[in-house]
Amino acid sequence: MTMFTAKDQDGRDIVVTRGNVAFLKAGNNQYTCGCCEEKLILKAGEINIPHFSHLASSKCRFASEGESERHLSGKKYFWSGLSCKIFKPM
Numbered sequence: 001m002t003m004f005t006a007k008d009q010d011g012r013d014i015v016v017t018r019g020n021v022a023f024l025k026a027g028n029n030q031y032t033c034g035c036c037e038e039k040l041i042l043k044a045g046e047i048n049i050p051h052f053s054h055l056a057s058s059k060c061r062f063a064s065e066g067e068s069e070r071h072l073s074g075k076k077y078f079w080s081g082l083s084c085k086i087f088k089p090m
């Protein structure tokens with residue numbers, strides 16, 4: 001599942017877009033998942049839409065679906081407090 005939102009080290013919700021990804025990359029911030037609180041990697045390729053990604057070893061439900069071009073070109077997914085509870089790892 002492609003994630004466009006994360007928490008920074010100050011607990012603020014960050015949404016990554018093509019417009020701000022260079023700024024976010026330049027900063028020395030730590031981004032974490034709003035659900036599992038694991039570290040997230042900010043991915044900003046030339047082709048892919050900028051997004052946050054869990055580490056490969058993550059057990060988070062938000063990381064359980066592979067990232068495909070279809071996912072990335074599809075509807076953007078934003079988690080909320082409610083969906084976070086639904087997707088919380090068992």
Ligand SMILES: [Zn+2]
Nearest residue numbers: 033035036060
């Ligand atoms: Zn997570």
